[in-house]
Amino acid sequence: MKDLLCDISAFRYWRLPPQVRALCPPLPRPEEDRQRYDLARNPTAAVALGFPLYTLVRTRNKRTCPASIRQRLFLGELPRESVLETEHGFLVTSPLLTTFIMSRHLTDLQLLLVLAEMCGLFAVCALPAALEAELSRAIDSGAISTTFGWVCCPSEDGIASNLWRRDALVLGGDLDRFCSDVCGMRCGNRFMAVSQLVPLGAASPFEVEAYLLLGLPRALGGEGFCGIELNVEVMLNTSARAIVEKSRVYIDLLLSSPDGRRQVAIECQGKASHGRAGDGLRDADRMTALQAMGYDVLLLTHRQISDEDRFRAIVKAICRMLDAEYRDKSSDEQRAETLLRSELFVDWTKLGVIDGKMPARHKMARSWTAAVLSE
Structure with a gap:
């Protein structure tokens, strides 16, 4: 045996x-x-x-x-x-059963990060x-x-x-089927609630962190941008191809206005945390090529997302590019963001490690996704 x-x-x-x-x-x-x-x-x-x-x-x-x-x-x-x-x-x-069993000792956000890696690139x-x-x-x-x-x-x-x-270990369809299998089990409903928030196809921990800060609902600490796409392939037209000398480029995070008329291409800068040398928008030529095709381009660093004031300035800039109104966060939304940030920026090499009793604040955080999504 x-x-x-x-x-x-x-x-x-x-x-x-x-x-x-x-x-x-x-x-x-x-x-x-x-x-x-x-x-x-x-x-x-x-x-x-x-x-x-x-x-x-x-x-x-x-x-x-x-x-x-x-x-x-x-x-x-x-x-x-x-x-x-x-x-x-x-x-x-399997990767999904592994994550499901781990969920017993993970907070909701830790579970989300593990799933993001399993479903990522x-x-x-x-x-x-x-x-x-x-x-x-x-x-x-x-x-x-x-x-x-x-x-x-x-x-x-x-x-x-x-x-x-x-390549991704888990595809979106695999995740949906697994959730249907475990929905009646202990921790199954919680697993399903967290799975609805998972970014599919992220290429690095940096992309996951940026996606969650921008895309999670404000009640969970994010900024509430809807429909963020990851690693979007863009086929360049003739004029853009002449600028960059490539037929295609990849956008790390693509945000669109509700009417689809405005789009912002975000490039996560920093090979140490991003690790895709040669891809994306690595130089002025790539930026110019995408701008020639109608994209607003924004470079994002890990320092910018980890500093609240810098990140808020970035969010306001994105809103201006999308012709959207920025709304200040309520006190409850600010507390949710503080809780999110307290767990988001972790040492990914130690993700999921079992290290004794869970701190009290982690116990409080275990139910934030399921509670909000069930309202």
């Missing part, structure tokens, strides 16, 4: 680039390692996934308490296609130094291929970062 990894262990697995997984030896089978001595020395468990490992059990009499294992009990029928085989001697919960993976060195040696020697579909994004100084570019 193979272990079924879930919770934070499965989340770490889904964050591991395939290049790294190719270096990992299989876990020992539980029936051949009853005391888990071999597991404690296994580099996949000890280095790549980290202890304790979280496993899923289906009945109460299957629960055991080895030091290296923590178990999650899941009673009832599992959602469709929610358990997957790996090449490493264990089973793993990126993964955040901080490799231990030993594993990173082993990966470099394997690639340099040709022992493993670099064409796994995951690309490590360079930081501003040109070295590898913790940000990886990949």
Whole structure:
């Protein structure tokens, strides 16, 4: 019987680039390692996934308490296609079931961030130094291929970062089907409420943070801009193509006026937090090309969104570009924004980590989405 990894262990697995997984030896089978001595020395468990490992059990009499294992009990029928085989001697919960199980110890916003990564075009993976060195040696020697579909994004100084570019693990239709499967389960309604707010197709944590600050309803701390599109492909006309010498560019965030006549293209600047060197609107030529096609273009930095006063000035500028009226926030909306900001700017490498008891303010934050969306 193979272990079924879930919770934070499965989340770490889904964050591991395939290049790294190719270096990992299989876990020992539980029936051949009853005391888990071999597991404690296994580099996949000890280095790549980290202890304790979280496993899923289906009945109460299957629960055991080895030091290296923590178990999650899941009673009832599992959602469709929610358990997957790996090449490493264990089973793993699907990205969505992984997130659903994690939701028991996450605040609503933390759950939203995890879902945004699963549904996004990126993964955040901080490799231990030993594993990173082993990966470099394997690639340099040709022992493993670099064409796994995951690309490590360079930081501003040109070295590898913790940000990886990949295809989305979860598509919008997958999320809708999963929500219909869990709607009657414990935490199911809360999961569904949070899933309605998930940005699909974000390319970096920066894009997720900017999207939520701009797009969440004001009652949840955002600015309430509707219909924000992420990573929009724009085919350039002849004159714009002559400016940029490309046939297409990508807009990080595209905001439109209610009547659709005005559009603002926002570019998230900063390779360290954005990680898409060569894409988007990286220079004046790209900006000029889009402006020639009728777009207003706004460059956005992480410093601007993390500072409340700077961000408010940006929001007012967007309203002017969209020919929309800016309304000052009420006291309740200001408190909601303060709560949002207190949890939004996190170390993404530690997202979902179980670190003891949840602070009181996090307990208060657990119900903000479900409460507002049910009104």
